[in-house]
Amino acid sequence: MRLPIPVWSEGRDRTRMGSIFGPGFFENSPVQVALIVGTVVAAVSALVGVFAVIRSEAFSGHALADLGAAGGSGAFLLGVNQLWGFVVVAAVAAGAIDLIGLRRPRGRDLATGIVLGAGLGLAALFLYLDTTSSHTTGAPVTILFGSIFAIDGSLIPVIVGLGAVSLATVLLLYRMLLLTSLSPEMAAAQGVPLRMVGVGYLVSLALAVALSAMTIGAVLSTALLIGPAACALRLTKRPAWALVLAALIGIVITWLSIALAYDSYYWPPGGRGWPVSFFVVALIFTVYLVTRLPLGERCDRRPDRAPARLAGG
């Protein structure tokens, strides 16, 4: 795991005085790239993730993420940037899932499982070839667990562009996605083209997953997709607020994780720094647990029923 080395030297006093951002944090170029990329990826993943949760397509999202590993490792073999591997494989896999997945309720899970199995086989082969050809263990770790501090700054426009495509698709299909997740039959009766909406959504899901695979790795990108969305759904009952909250939670968690990873250079065992992915997943899990606390339910209680029942009894 390549981490940017903090600009202050070891041994000198760290005078952070309560700030979570270490000195030199914002001047560090890999950190700047990580913050920009992290913000874009977190926002896109969280927004797309809200629909993955309410459409019950979390498994598709996870499968696309794992499959990204095949793409990333394949790209590494070919000497191409892994982003392209993630994107191409996720898009192809999304198409395959749609083709195999008949419109039966369980059809999609089955299709996802089949495509996932095939893809992971390829990932195993490519990762093996990557390690034997380069005699390092760097490739598997980068691909599986992310490399947000090692992203080439010249990729920023591409990442922003792909994120914008994914985001625009989801926002364009916003109402149709809500209606379809309520009931596909009702949506069809109202004239919603189910197939087109399904494919459109899978494409934006594939892009979001590919982008977050770049950041926190193929294995953990589900966390950024599902975590903030699941938290937001606990906190609000309005669809638009769920999108805004999910994006905010995702962005704040990503920033904190980058800051903590930068800081962790001085944590035991020392001199190596902890992976960003770990902080992202740990923070998401913590936030989710907090939203599950009973006080999170307060806003959902229906005021109209309880008193009437008490009065009657």
Added chain:
Amino acid sequence: MELASPDPEEILKLEGVSVWLSGRQVLREISFTLRAGEMTGLIGSNGAGKTTIFRVILGLQRANQGRVWLRPGTGPGRSPGIGYVPQTVVLDPDMPLRARDVVALGLDGHRLGIPLRSGRRRDLVAEMLEAVDASGFADARVGRLSGGEQRRILIAHALVSRPQLLLLDEPLINLDIRSEHEVVALLSRIAREQGIAVLISAHDMNPLLPAMNRIVYLAGGKAASGTTNEVVKPEVLSRLYGRQVDVIRLRDRVLVVAGTDESSAADQEHAHAIADPGLV
């Protein structure tokens, strides 16, 4: 076959509709007419073809034979279209939708983009929530409402675009008796007040009897239609089932019972399904 209808009250006409699904004929020459302001019950046991008839009307299933005539301007995705409430809608308790959001989706859920705040949209939704007596829980999460409350919200969703035809697939299933009465009374009122044609499917006709203007009785893929008194008679139903069927009237309830001669175990089961277990 010319189906142009001179009668302005007629909203939907099925003439000789037959449907085969994977080689099996599920509908045999079904004909009936729905009129504005009338509530029609589509009665039949499970598997009698009720949902298939809905799918044919909605254009989701092609009729292999026969014609479906809809009053022009009545069709999916058009306004005023067809309102549809499917049999099962499973709502996740964490779904980030308030009851009023669900109703609003009935207005513009098939459109692209993010909805803009509009006073007119909000008024239409509020008015419809009022019409189904749902204003009290309009801001609750839809997935946490009771079955009867959810049903009312889905009916409001189907009605908010002011359709001329409302289709409800087994709207009384899984409801307690009180909610059953509420939903039937509500639908009957809506049909009358808004002058729309309402088609309700059910496996038991009894809850619908006080409100139903006409009945379409399905058995063995065939249908008999008319007023309840015209259709729910031993002669008519015996012809439909192809064997002796008795109709027993108990106060204001009706039981349809298969005769014991030549009837198989499966048919007996059907007769029990129609009979109200509370009265046996």
